Amino acid sequence: MSPHSFTHAEYLAHLQNHVLAASRCQNCGELYLPPRPLCRRCFAQDMRWEELSGRGELVAFTVVHIVPSAMLEAGYDQDRPYVSGLVRLEEGPTISALITGVDAHHPETIRVGSQVRVVFPRGDQDPGPAPLVFEVVSES
Amino acid sequence: MRDVAIVGIGQTPVGELWDKSLRHLGHDAIVAAMQDAGIETADALYVGNMLSGELGGQEHLATLLADFVGLRGIEAAKIEAACASGAAAMRVGIMAVASGMADVVIVAGVEKMTDTLPHETTAGLALAADQEYEVAEGATFLALNAMLMRRYMYEYRVPHSAFAPFPVNAHKNAQGNPNAMFPMAISVERYINAPVVAPPINVMDSSPICDGAAAVVLVPADRAKEYGQGKRIVRVAASVSATDTLAVHDRRDPLFLEAAYLSSHRAYTLAGLTPKDIDFFELHDAFSIMSVLSLEACGFAPRGQGTALGESGAIALDGELPITTMGGLKARGHPVGATGIYQIVEVVQQLRGEAGTNQLKHAHVGMAQNIGGSGATIITHILVGED
Ligand SMILES: [Zn+2]
Numbered sequence: 001m002s003p004h005s006f007t008h009a010e011y012l013a014h015l016q017n018h019v020l021a022a023s024r025c026q027n028c029g030e031l032y033l034p035p036r037p038l039c040r041r042c043f044a045q046d047m048r049w050e051e052l053s054g055r056g057e058l059v060a061f062t063v064v065h066i067v068p069s070a071m072l073e074a075g076y077d078q079d080r081p082y083v084s085g086l087v088r089l090e091e092g093p094t095i096s097a098l099i100t101g102v103d104a105h106h107p108e109t110i111r112v113g114s115q116v117r118v119v120f121p122r123g124d125q126d127p128g129p130a131p132l133v134f135e136v137v138s139e140s
Numbered sequence: 141m142r143d144v145a146i147v148g149i150g151q152t153p154v155g156e157l158w159d160k161s162l163r164h165l166g167h168d169a170i171v172a173a174m175q176d177a178g179i180e181t182a183d184a185l186y187v188g189n190m191l192s193g194e195l196g197g198q199e200h201l202a203t204l205l206a207d208f209v210g211l212r213g214i215e216a217a218k219i220e221a222a223c224a225s226g227a228a229a230m231r232v233g234i235m236a237v238a239s240g241m242a243d244v245v246i247v248a249g250v251e252k253m254t255d256t257l258p259h260e261t262t263a264g265l266a267l268a269a270d271q272e273y274e275v276a277e278g279a280t281f282l283a284l285n286a287m288l289m290r291r292y293m294y295e296y297r298v299p300h301s302a303f304a305p306f307p308v309n310a311h312k313n314a315q316g317n318p319n320a321m322f323p324m325a326i327s328v329e330r331y332i333n334a335p336v337v338a339p340p341i342n343v344m345d346s347s348p349i350c351d352g353a354a355a356v357v358l359v360p361a362d363r364a365k366e367y368g369q370g371k372r373i374v375r376v377a378a379s380v381s382a383t384d385t386l387a388v389h390d391r392r393d394p395l396f397l398e399a400a401y402l403s404s405h406r407a408y409t410l411a412g413l414t415p416k417d418i419d420f421f422e423l424h425d426a427f428s429i430m431s432v433l434s435l436e437a438c439g440f441a442p443r444g445q446g447t448a449l450g451e452s453g454a455i456a457l458d459g460e461l462p463i464t465t466m467g468g469l470k471a472r473g474h475p476v477g478a479t480g481i482y483q484i485v486e487v488v489q490q491l492r493g494e495a496g497t498n499q500l501k502h503a504h505v506g507m508a509q510n511i512g513g514s515g516a517t518i519i520t521h522i523l524v525g526e527d
Contacts, residue, residue, distance in 0.1 A: 034273040095389050
């Protein structure tokens with residue numbers, strides 16, 4: 001595949017098709033999420049898309065009250081905060097994402113180590129400003 | 141390569157300076173540094189700044205400032221490396237003098253952050269993070285630091301209160317700095333009960349949004365006696381910049397600031413020193429968690445023991461490793477692109493014996509470390525006072 005592939009646009013297109021996709025180095029086997037065209041371990045440029053399970057663990061989180069412009073436009077603000085987190089996928093990579101299935105007004109009830117799974121917007125839903133969303137399915 | 145010396149320093153007060161525009165802030169700091177050095181001209185002006193374009197609609201900043209301080213005709217350029225822009229400009233200035241391509245160089249750091257609305261400033265600061273894979277998913281600069289602090293507390297089973305010594309020390313020291321934004325002491329109780337801004341980070345963990353400018357004058361060390369009007373000459377013993385992944389999620393261990401490790405340890409090697417030889421450390425306490433991660437990566441505390449170093453009292457003015465001796469980012473203030481130069485100015489103040497009531501008894505070797513983003517660019521300078 002071309003070294004100019006594995007762009008953010010292609011990644012988003014996969015998400016719209018309900019596929020969380022990473023790039024895997026065909027030379028050394030390293031897996032990249034976000035996808036990269038160049039392997040930072042062995043420098044090979046032979047990558048392939050690979051679908052991930054979408055299951056993982058909440059590594060860290062916070063509640064965002066002071067929201068950037070894009071999230072403000074989407075309806076979030078000081079009184080309507082959202083939870084932002086780091087998720088480690090069961091395949092290995094870690095990624096930043098919006099976290100749902102938790103109470104943003106009660107962060108003390110959210111647990112590091114909780115199991116999460118990716119949720120895709122339904123066809124009739126506006127995907128919103130944050131394309132990647134994980135839902136907490138069970139506490140650690 | 142030539143040794144480089146700092147022969148002039150200047151700074152403005154840090155705060156919400158609505159009556160002064162970017163060019164006036166830069167003017168005040170640069171003119172003060174030129175007067176301190178006793179110079180009327182220079183070969184080049186390098187300006188560290190992060191947000192003049194995004195928040196002020198003004199780029200081409202260094203050329204604007206060069207003319208405004210009466211130096212039209214000289215070389216000028218702005219250097220950007222997020223919150224590490226100040227130290228990045230410093231390093232460019234050092235390279236210019238060390239290489240022999242310039243003899244007298246002014247390096248300034250200038251930032252104006254309080255003329256815009258909070259969500260605009262938040263979006264501006266978030267430019268330091270990965271736009272496509274962090275910011276687009278809702279992460280902000282504050283949020284990323286909050287996640288690091290949460291992870292630290294989880295992995296090392298450290299309570300939030302363990303971070304108290306860092307802001308308490310910074311505010312105590314700011315009382316002796318006439319340029320500090322928040323020169324008032326805070327108690328441990330006030331820290332613990334401060335309003336939460338992004339859990340677990342509270343207001344007292346966070347450096348303020350503010351304006352400010354600072355500047356230094358660099359010359360070849362062997363000509364330093366011609367400048368600075370007899371003040372102690374300060375030599376640059378090491379200047380090292382290192383990088384890490386821009387996105388926090390791309391790091392194998394987000395609690396280890398690899399760029400801080402690389403830049404500090406390369407700096408120790410260049411200067412022929414070890415962490416024990418550092419008399420004091422102006423670190424990048426944009427958030428309390430960054431102080432702890434920096435101390436651990438630079439070899440001052442083992443992994444997971446950074447908060448214990450704070451609790452031991454070692455970081456106080458009379459401790460073994462005083463930090464944030466003039467208030468740090470937390471209490472002096474953090475005008476992002478200017479911060480790296482404020483740190484250098486404050487190290488020079490200590491080395492010259494000009495730190496007033498905050499003067500350290502033993503100040504011969506000082507270290508400054510400026511961090512861009514959530515640890516992606518980290519620049520370490522070691523400065524030595526000449527006898
Ligand atoms: Zn590879």
